[in-house]
Amino acid sequence: MSAKILALDTATENCSVALLVNDLVYVRREVAPRDHTKKILPMVDEVLKEAGLSLNELDALAFGRGPGSFTGVRIGIGIAQGLAFGAELPMIGISTLQAMAQGSYRNMGATHVACAIDARMSEVYWGRFMRQEDGTWASVDDEAVIPPAVVADNSQTDDISWVTAGTGWDAYKESLDTVQFDIVTGNILYPDAEDIVVLAKFEFEKGNVETVEEASPVYLRDKVAWKKLPGRE
Incomplete structure (x- = not known):
């Protein structure tokens, strides 16, 4: 199925937009921590113009949730939500960690x-992922906001080499370098719309879309679950 999907992300210091059209991806990105509101809409306009499309011609709008x-x-x-509402587009929320x-x-x-991802307050937004044969990703750990020392203390040795991604590895190097698995x-320091739009295509093809009203963020600050910790579920 050919899909035309616009994706945007401003969840971290990186501000990015990507437009997928017939397996071509048009991308704009800039690390601009305090200028997301100024940068994002011009980026949207630029990729649409480059592809020769309007919002109303798209199939879905994806975002870093x-x-x-x-x-x-x-x-x-x-x-x-504003863009999707105006163009009557379904929405697809994608995990920034998975991106x-x-x-x-x-x-x-x-x-x-x-x-x-460095979550400040001596914590990281954490998640591990394994790529599947169909190109999707399976979660190995539940996404959580957690002290890096707890990640290290509850890690286990395995026979896999894990590639690191995100700002948390540098911010909390002393703690995270002591994990028991090979790293x-x-x-990759930040999530990017170029990757969000690829993941969104998988969800779109499965029919996993939501309305503007249903679209919601994932902060994780209210989630303290860590399955490998004693007494927690």
Whole structure:
């Protein structure tokens, strides 16, 4: 199925837009931590103009649903909802952690990725992902916001080399370098719309879309579950 999907993400320092049209991807990105509201709509206009399309000609609008900066996530979903509402488009929310796994595959061919975004307050947004044969990703750990020392303390040795992704690995290097599994330093620091739009295509083909009213962010701050911790479910 050929799909025309616009994706945007402002959940971290990176501001990005991508438009998928017949397996071609038009991309704009810039690391601009305090200028997302100024940058994102011009980027949208640029990729649409480059592809010769209008919003009304698209099939869906995807967005980075989080986790990430509270303000950044809210900016992204708010703008995405406004665009989707005006063009009557279904929406697709994509995990920013999973997007970094896809970015690691795009850049390095990584199929096992350990993602950690600096969540401030001595915590990381954490998740590990394994690439499946169909190109989708399976979660190995539940996405969570968690102290990096807890990640290290509850890690287990396995026979897999995990490629790192995200700002958390540098921000909390002392703690995360003590994880029990083997790690390989990756080159992806931020989620990007180029990867979100690829993941959104899989969801669109499965019919996993939502209305503007149903679209919602994922902050993780209210989720403290870590399945491998004693006494937690």
